[in-house]
Structures are given as structure tokens and as C-alpha cells.
Amino acid sequence: MSLSTARFEVLSFPFELTTDDKKFFDEFLELNSALTLPGNGKLPQVQYSVIKNTKYFCIRENGKFRNRWAHRWPLYLSVMMCVRDSLYLHLKEYLFLHSGALAKNNKAVLLPGPSGSGKSTLTLGLLNYGYQYLTDEVVVIDLSDLRVLPFQRPVYIYGWQSVVSAEVEKYFKFYRFKERYGNTLQPWQYAVPQQEAILPKDTSFEVAWIVFPTYNETQKDSYLKPMSRAEAAFNLMQNGWNTQYFADFGLKLCSELVKKADCYELVMGDLKEACELIEGLTGKTPASVESEALNNIWKQKVLL
Amino acid sequence: MQSLKKRSDLLVEEIEDEVVIYDPRTHRVHHLNPMASIIWELFDVSVSPQEIVKEIVEALKTDSSTVEKDVQETLKHLQERGLLE
Numbered sequence: 001m002s003l004s005t006a007r008f009e010v011l012s013f014p015f016e017l018t019t020d021d022k023k024f025f026d027e028f029l030e031l032n033s034a035l036t037l038p039g040n041g042k043l044p045q046v047q048y049s050v051i052k053n054t055k056y057f058c059i060r061e062n063g064k065f066r067n068r069w070a071h072r073w074p075l076y077l078s079v080m081m082c083v084r085d086s087l088y089l090h091l092k093e094y095l096f097l098h099s100g101a102l103a104k105n106n107k108a109v110l111l112p113g114p115s116g117s118g119k120s121t122l123t124l125g126l127l128n129y130g131y132q133y134l135t136d137e138v139v140v141i142d143l144s145d146l147r148v149l150p151f152q153r154p155v156y157i158y159g160w161q162s163v164v165s166a167e168v169e170k171y172f173k174f175y176r177f178k179e180r181y182g183n184t185l186q187p188w189q190y191a192v193p194q195q196e197a198i199l200p201k202d203t204s205f206e207v208a209w210i211v212f213p214t215y216n217e218t219q220k221d222s223y224l225k226p227m228s229r230a231e232a233a234f235n236l237m238q239n240g241w242n243t244q245y246f247a248d249f250g251l252k253l254c255s256e257l258v259k260k261a262d263c264y265e266l267v268m269g270d271l272k273e274a275c276e277l278i279e280g281l282t283g284k285t286p287a288s289v290e291s292e293a294l295n296n297i298w299k300q301k302v303l304l
Numbered sequence: 305m306q307s308l309k310k311r312s313d314l315l316v317e318e319i320e321d322e323v324v325i326y327d328p329r330t331h332r333v334h335h336l337n338p339m340a341s342i343i344w345e346l347f348d349v350s351v352s353p354q355e356i357v358k359e360i361v362e363a364l365k366t367d368s369s370t371v372e373k374d375v376q377e378t379l380k381h382l383q384e385r386g387l388l389e
Contacts, residue, residue: 230322234335237326244331248315251326251333255317 007039008032011094011140011149011201013087016044017079020051024075031076031175034152034193037201046086048079061086073179080153084138088242094149095253096241099139101148102131108148108205109278110139110261111213112239118215118268124155124191124297125275128165133193134205138241146257147204152197154190161296164191168293171197209281210236210263219269224277229255232263271297308379308388310347325387334385336378343378353379 004025005018010032016039019025049060056068057075059082067078088096099112100123109131111119123136135151142149157163160176173192178185210232211224227235236254237243243250262281268274272294315326323341325334336344346356353375360375361368382388 228320228322230317230319230324230341231335233317233319233324234333237324237333247331248326248328251315251317251324255319255324258319 007042007044008036009039009042010036010083011087011091011151013083013091014039014042014044015083015086016047018047018049018051021057021072021075024050024057024072027072027175028076028079030173031154031190031192032080034154034198045090046083048082050075050079071180073177077156084241088245092245093143095141095143095243095246095250095257097139097141097236098137098239098241100136101134101139102126103134103148103205104131104282106205107208107282108134109209109211109281110148110207111211112139112236113213114239116215118213120155121215121271121297122213122266122268122274122278124157124163125271125294126278127168128293129275129279132199133197134199141207141253141257142204143253145204146207146253146260148207149204150199150201152193152199154192157189157191158186159296160187160189163293163297165293170194207257207261209278210258210261211266211278211281212264213266213268213274215268217269219267222266222268222270222274222277224281225265225267227263227265229258229263232258232261308383310344311387311389314387316344327385327387330386332385334387339374340378340381343375344382 001020003018003020004022005016006029007014007016017028047062050057056070057072058065059067059078061082066082069075069078097112098114099110100119101108101110102123111122113119120136127133133152134148135153136155137153138151140149140151162169164172171194173194175190175192177188179188212227212235233251233254236257237251240250246253266274266277313328317324321338321341323336323344342360343356346359356375357368357372360371
């Protein structure tokens, strides 16, 4: 059995991955290219292993069984779920929120919401309007200054259609594959930020807008509704990945965060309109964007 | 209702005109709308629901029956969520 091992660092969390599956190892390196740094000699806090026995790939964390899969495709997501759980547990200097985030002119817009709210769809849509990608799922707030840090995991997208304009496509690499659900094969793709879209790990952005998206399939258009800062703080607490570790300090953090930002609810019935409403928050007239990519995102209901 | 008071172990954040409460026992967060927030604030200084109603009616120059209903409902809501003792 030939083993591949590598050490990584995400934020300030060093970890190690060992596997006997070279294909998965290469995939893990490629998909994490924008998210992690090499371990650089730091001792790993957690060791993960993915070893194949006769039937399954077994995922272990510090030797303890975590999960098993018959196929290769869920491995990346499954290992990264373990990594994320460890981040939330070990890193106390960050607040992690279930939210998408983008930046423009050095200011960040957060898109917090539970699965199904449309935050990932909106994140992809806004890439077409010149926003920089920060994350589509895990917002990292540095507690020392309440600024948002990039957490550029690959965007996980249903369908193989092009979801960004030709201009944006240059900055992402797309990995297309099929996943088996029962007897059917479904097309999925990862969009991995490339050199030009990768932000230095010490870049941070002031949170200027917090927009809570809600997807409404009966709605034809989209509209923004101002939200009180108290309600926004309450909603942020509901979307915290690690607020439980902070107890009452979590509410203080969320309160401080909303005091510095303009807060809105975005009811989404049309993606182009939703993107333009957010673009309009910056005070600029929204640029006209080719709607083909937006239509593809909307058609697929990407990651709603 | 008169003997009820706010629990002293709650974390209360006032943000603009509204109140958000963190309950360390249940780790739950509660958001009070503007009227409920006023009632929450008055709960400190007024000893009975009637006094709270009187304060609000005087301050807002509004109809007492609506305020009475709001106060009763809010106190019931706060009690159900274990924020009063």
C-alpha cells in the first residue's frame, strides 16, 4: 500500500491528510488550492486519514472512525466537513457564520442564511457583477477587528452549465463530475478560484452590508427590505457555526457587527434583479450584465 | 403577574430601539419588537401590568385597550419563554 501525506494550514489551523488513494489526494490538493496553505513544518493539530479497505473508503480523525463511503466523490466534502468541525472547535479567535460573502471596493457584503435560502446562488450571480469571491458558505470574522477574512473554498454547483460570464470564467477552474444517487447519475461541478481570484490570506474587509436572502419560488421579482439591526443580530446568531462556544459573548459580537453595517432582507424571485439591488446598495448604477450565466444559475437553482 | 420579575442572568443587548436577549440556560436568543422592547424596559420600573399600560398610553398618546392587549400578550410571551421568574 502506497500512502500519500501532506500538511496544510487553513486560517491558523494546521492539519495533516494521509490517504492510499492517489486520485483523491490529487483532487484534495487541487480543490483546496485557494483555501489552504502548505503546513510549512507546523505540527498538525488533527490528522485525517482516508484509507480504502475491500469495500469502503474509511475516514478517520486522529485514528477515530468518522465516516465511510463506497465512492470517491463524497470524500472531499466529507473530509472538509471534519476539518470545518475542527476549525469551529479549535479556533477561538474567529466567529464563523453560515453565510456567503463577497467584496467590492474593499467593502464586504455578507449573505447569511440557512441552506435553501439562496445565498450560494446569489454569491455566484454577484461574481458576474465584478465582486470578489470570499466564500459561499463559511464567513470568517476576525474577533480583533470584526473584519471578514477570505475562506475561498470551491463553490459546489449542481449541473454542468456555465454559471459565470466568460470574463469571470477565466478566474475559476471548473471540475465537472457525476455523482451517483441511487440508480441515477447527477452532474455537479466545483468552481475553484484561480491565481487572479485568490486573495492573500491576510486580506480583510470591513462588513458594510448584511443582506439576508430568502428564495421565494412564488415571487416573480426581487425586493430589498430594510431590517432593524436588532433583528439582524438575532438572525446572525441563528446562522452562527460556532456561536455556541462563545455563549453570551456571541451576541455581543453579532451586535457590534450589525452596528457597523446596513442590514436588509432580500426576497428573491429573480436573480438578475436581486444582484442589481445589491449592486445598487453601493450607490452605483448597476452595470448591465449578460443574462445567460445568470439564467443558467437560476435555471439550475444552484445550491439553493 | 405582579410578583414576576426579569431573570437577572440574561444578557440583554439594546440595539437602537429594540432588544435582543441571550438566555444562558437554554442558549437561545430572543428578539423583541419595538413595542415588546418598550414593555421590557418598563418592566423594571413599573410594578404591575396596569402601570406599564398607563405609562405607554401616556407616552404614546394612544388607545389603552390596544396597549393593554399588547402588554398582556408580551408578558405571556416572555413568561412562556422563561425570561421572567
